[in-house]
Amino acid sequence: MRGRSRRVFLHHLAFLGGGAVLLGSGCKQKKKEAAPPKPSGLKPKGLTTSHRTFTSEEYLVMSAACERILPKDEDPGALEANVPEYVDRMLQSPSLKQMKEDFLSGTAALDRRCQRMFKVGFADASAEQKDQALAVFKESAPGTGEAHYYELLVVLTLEGFLGDPSYGGNKDQVGWKLVGFDLIGKHAAEPPPGYDGDRHLHSHLSGG
Amino acid sequence: MALDPVDVCIVGSGAGGAPMALELGRAGFKVVVLEKGPHYRKEDFVHDEILNSRRNFFQPLPWEEPHLLRRGATGKYERSNSAWTANCVGGGTVHMSGYFYRLKPVDFRLRSELGAVPGANLADWPIRYEELAPFYDKAEEELGVSGDALPHPFAEPRKKNYPLPPLEVHPIAKEVESACKALGWHPLQTARCIISKPYRGRAGCAYCVLCGSYGCEHDAKSGTNASLVPAALATGKVELRPRCMAKEVTVDGRGRAKSVVYLDEKGMEQEQPAKLVVVSCTAVESARLLLNSISSRFPRGLANGSGLLGRNLLFSSFGESRATFRVSKQLGRWPWLTDPAPFVDRSIQDFYLMPDDRFGFRKGGTLGFMWTHPNPIFAAVGMAKSGKEGIFGKPLKDKLREYRDSRILQFEVYAEFLATPGTYVTVDSKLKDKYGLPVAAITLERHPLDFEATRFLVARGEEVLMSLKPDELRRVGAAGETTILQGGTCRFGKDPASSVLDKDCRSHEVDNLYVVDGSFMPTSGGVPITLTIVANAFRVAGALVARMKRGK
Numbered sequence: 001m002r003g004r005s006r007r008v009f010l011h012h013l014a015f016l017g018g019g020a021v022l023l024g025s026g027c028k029q030k031k032k033e034a035a036p037p038k039p040s041g042l043k044p045k046g047l048t049t050s051h052r053t054f055t056s057e058e059y060l061v062m063s064a065a066c067e068r069i070l071p072k073d074e075d076p077g078a079l080e081a082n083v084p085e086y087v088d089r090m091l092q093s094p095s096l097k098q099m100k101e102d103f104l105s106g107t108a109a110l111d112r113r114c115q116r117m118f119k120v121g122f123a124d125a126s127a128e129q130k131d132q133a134l135a136v137f138k139e140s141a142p143g144t145g146e147a148h149y150y151e152l153l154v155v156l157t158l159e160g161f162l163g164d165p166s167y168g169g170n171k172d173q174v175g176w177k178l179v180g181f182d183l184i185g186k187h188a189a190e191p192p193p194g195y196d197g198d199r200h201l202h203s204h205l206s207g208g
Numbered sequence: 209m210a211l212d213p214v215d216v217c218i219v220g221s222g223a224g225g226a227p228m229a230l231e232l233g234r235a236g237f238k239v240v241v242l243e244k245g246p247h248y249r250k251e252d253f254v255h256d257e258i259l260n261s262r263r264n265f266f267q268p269l270p271w272e273e274p275h276l277l278r279r280g281a282t283g284k285y286e287r288s289n290s291a292w293t294a295n296c297v298g299g300g301t302v303h304m305s306g307y308f309y310r311l312k313p314v315d316f317r318l319r320s321e322l323g324a325v326p327g328a329n330l331a332d333w334p335i336r337y338e339e340l341a342p343f344y345d346k347a348e349e350e351l352g353v354s355g356d357a358l359p360h361p362f363a364e365p366r367k368k369n370y371p372l373p374p375l376e377v378h379p380i381a382k383e384v385e386s387a388c389k390a391l392g393w394h395p396l397q398t399a400r401c402i403i404s405k406p407y408r409g410r411a412g413c414a415y416c417v418l419c420g421s422y423g424c425e426h427d428a429k430s431g432t433n434a435s436l437v438p439a440a441l442a443t444g445k446v447e448l449r450p451r452c453m454a455k456e457v458t459v460d461g462r463g464r465a466k467s468v469v470y471l472d473e474k475g476m477e478q479e480q481p482a483k484l485v486v487v488s489c490t491a492v493e494s495a496r497l498l499l500n501s502i503s504s505r506f507p508r509g510l511a512n513g514s515g516l517l518g519r520n521l522l523f524s525s526f527g528e529s530r531a532t533f534r535v536s537k538q539l540g541r542w543p544w545l546t547d548p549a550p551f552v553d554r555s556i557q558d559f560y561l562m563p564d565d566r567f568g569f570r571k572g573g574t575l576g577f578m579w580t581h582p583n584p585i586f587a588a589v590g591m592a593k594s595g596k597e598g599i600f601g602k603p604l605k606d607k608l609r610e611y612r613d614s615r616i617l618q619f620e621v622y623a624e625f626l627a628t629p630g631t632y633v634t635v636d637s638k639l640k641d642k643y644g645l646p647v648a649a650i651t652l653e654r655h656p657l658d659f660e661a662t663r664f665l666v667a668r669g670e671e672v673l674m675s676l677k678p679d680e681l682r683r684v685g686a687a688g689e690t691t692i693l694q695g696g697t698c699r700f701g702k703d704p705a706s707s708v709l710d711k712d713c714r715s716h717e718v719d720n721l722y723v724v725d726g727s728f729m730p731t732s733g734g735v736p737i738t739l740t741i742v743a744n745a746f747r748v749a750g751a752l753v754a755r756m757k758r759g760k
Contacts, residue, residue: 068600068601069600069601069604070600070601070604071601071602071605073602073605075605075609077605093263095263095264095269095272131600131601134600138594138595138598138600139595139596139598142595147595150594150598154589154592154594154598154600155589158585158588158589158592159258159262159585161588162257162584162585162588163256163257163258164256164257164258164259166256167258175584176584178605178608178609178612179584179587179588179608179609179611179612180611180612180613181584183548187415187416187417187548187550188255188416188417188418189255189414189416189425190255191254191255191256192254195254195256197254197256197258197259200252200254200256200259201259201263201264201265204246204248204252204265205246205264205265
């Protein structure tokens with residue numbers, strides 16, 4: 001079981017109403033990397049959230065990566081939607097422990113890659129440099145740690161941008177406004193006031 | 209220590225288990241229903257895509273409870289969440305879309321009427337459509353199904369109309385109808401397992417736009433959680449035990465089913481003795497439970513003397529295309545395009561049988577038309593793609609903006625899935641789930657004729673979509689399978705050498721063991737099979753109650 005690929009099939013089953021896609025879990029790592037060196041030369045700047053999954057340095061790298069997946073242009077991007085806070089909170093979920101490990105090692109690998117390619121850490125790289133580093137991860141062979149990290153990054157960014165705001169992202173529904181779901185959503189009841197999706201899930205699944 | 213014995217222990221509370229519990233409870237028998245998932249109430253159903261579709265609210269996480277899946281016996285198994293339906297009281301009927309079609313008389317006699325197919329295990333059913341028809345009526349009434357059975361050249365015979373009038377539809381339904389008629393075909397109204405008016409103490413549909421993949425917070429979707437399970441509990445004879453995972457069906461010295469051993473909500477092992485055991489956990493999971501029920505009498509799994517348990521697995525052949533209408537361009541032609549009405553509910557069954565035998569086998573299926581589901585994360589992940597095709601940054605945001613300006617109409621194909629010797633379920637004794645139980649391992653080797661028929665149906669559906677003049681048409685797929693629709697692993701039949709169950713869905717070998725999910729089906733039908741599972745369970749329950757009252 002250890003050696004088996006843990007990739008999840010991404011099935012497009014409209015019969016279920018677009019419901020059958022789960023996050024991929026950790027896929028097999030090529031090899032466990034030695035303790036990743038701390039990203040160099042970074043000062044945490046302007047951090048307002050009390051993050052729990054990431055160190056301050058890691059948080060900056062992750063935030064910068066999310067913002068390149070969905071950059072601000074004439075419409076808000078990942079940072080404005082509070083996506084990094086979503087990612088930080090979601091990876092605290094007990095059932096996503098493997099994903100957290102995969103994501104953290106992937107974040108460190110992205111930073112190292114940027115350092116090797118451009119002699120600058122990911123958070124301090126230019127937009128073009130960041131995109132080039134991300135493209136390397138995106139186009140890595142399926143099943144590699146790099147490809148898996150890219151998949152996690154995209155999926156978590158989109159979840160944080162377009163998911164229920166109770167998880168910490170999609171601030172002021174900026175994501176829903178971008179795709180028009182704020183209009184659609186008016187024709188379905190919203191979650192009740194004070195709703196917390198993560199707590200709701202775990203209140204039902206903690207037993208048994 | 210064993211619990212107090214009951215008359216019947218049912219494993220599973222979905223489309224198969226719930227009708228059994230209701231009918232046995234009504235007849236006065238003491239029943240325990242074991243359900244592996246929680247018992248959600250309507251207030252637990254929240255419109256939160258992350259909760260419903262992307263975590264384990266309904267379907268287990270593949271690293272906690274995987275299904276192994278491989279293509280062909282030489283393929284490599286991958287962990288997957290395929291072939292799971294909702295794990296909760298009501299099972300897959302909770303998060304279904306509820307497209308409710310009946311099988312047609314020809315489905316019961318495919319081999320006799322269409323002939324054997326090389327490479328496929330094609331078999332007639334041991335019953336005829338006419339034997340199931342009264343139970344289709346009963347299932348539609350007990351659940352609450354909305355529709356209008358209009359006369360139609362391909363309609364199956366039925367004695368009465370649906371118990372509830374059809375749901376209201378979006379104006380585009382008329383356009384779909386006209387397009388089908390112009391092509392010479394016969395658009396049908398798709399019946400839905402959703403109540404269009406108040407029914408048996410439940411409120412009618414509120415026409416919210418988030419239906420399939422969600423539980424219904426109004427109880428208007430007639431899943432067994434909202435209809436049959438409460439009715440069963442109201443008999444006072446049925447006890448429901450949620451969060452109880454069955455491990456094994458045990459047998460006594462005579463080889464009869466004795467009890468169900470399960471892990472309760474605290475993870476403690478319990479044993480529920482029963483005079484009779486009914487298994488109904490989906491075709492894949494029921495096969496797994498019986499294959500994991502090993503004894504000296506049944507070393508290959510319970511009721512598996514024939515070696516056929518887990519064989520002849522069926523899913524539904526899948527095809528889909530989408531037509532995108534840009535609102536900014538099309539609103540002049542169709543001012544109602546942005547109407548939020550969620551339902552289209554139009555289908556075509558003109559190709560349930562192919563016009564000729566050009567592909568060597570004439571069985572086809574159904575095309576159902578619908579708006580693409582508005583789940584935004586699901587849509588966005590699809591746009592982002594991956595690998596060389598993957599996009600991020602401004603190109604991805606442009607796609608998201610384009611989506612805001614789009615209404616997307618699609619069809620789905622539900623087509624025959626031929627049983628083959630290479631498509632089956634086994635258990636993997638090396639890989640265990642979070643309960644410590646060997647997991648189900650699925651091997652898929654599709655029959656090439658399935659793909660021919662599905663491609664043909666997809667092409668017909670695309671003709672309809674194209675005649676509506678969309679701005680874009682995209683084929684999502686024509687060679688897949690819908691694994692939430694599953695059957696076949698405990699095929700029923702007259703001959704114990706070629707089937708697992710008899711015509712009443714009782715094991716040939718173990719005369720107090722029944723299987724009532726989709727497992728009994730020898731062929732998949734060309735429609736979603738949920739209604740057929742419910743109707744068959746009512747049929748089986750009727751025969752069983754009569755037998756138990758005779759004291760047999």
